[in-house]
Amino acid sequence: EDQVTQSPEALRLQEGESSSLNCSYTVSGLRGLFWYRQDPGKGPEFLFTLYSAGEEKEKERLKATLTKKESFLHITAPKPEDSATYLCAVQTPSNDYKLSFGAGTTVTVRA
């Protein structure tokens, strides 16, 4: 069974204080790893897809990286508007069409 573990559960940052979120996974084969951002009371918003170890994707202050066992979401010089819950998910060959989600990391950025 695919397992996705995110850490930490919660992260409180000062504005401008860079940090990283971790997503570790145990799967039999990886088709893709996905990062989402979720604001309170809203549906998750797609951020990135990573397909193979060594791949990196960037969007504004966010940068996602992938190794064979984990992914990191780096937040550089965060602003209060980066406050949200960040979810990662994996898709594997044995689970066509389906994603397995982690529980998420809630990031709070204080001005």
Place this chain on the structure above:
Amino acid sequence: SQTIHQWPATLVQPVGSPLSLECTVEGTSNPNLYWYRQAAGRGLQLLFYSVGIGQISSEVPQNLSASRPQDRQFILSSKKLLLSDSGFYLCAWSVGTAYEQYFGPGTRLTVT
């Protein structure tokens, strides 16, 4: 561009009452459609998914059911709600060989 709609946005229902949540996708054809439930402070639990009209796969045994009467319409139903059915219900879509899913705004269901 593609958009996904869910309604209602919020719903308060008594135990034992029926449920019908609707999801529609615009701007794409033959999408894969998904229903998730998210309990407070917890991750996303996949309930149902469909890769075509009339085709439904159930992930979790429960008193919920899903139907796909049209290509871009997905409905979540229950004949009798339980307290444990409370939660945030999310519909999502994906298409073709792209595995990322795109989520709707969600429905907050409170069963009293």
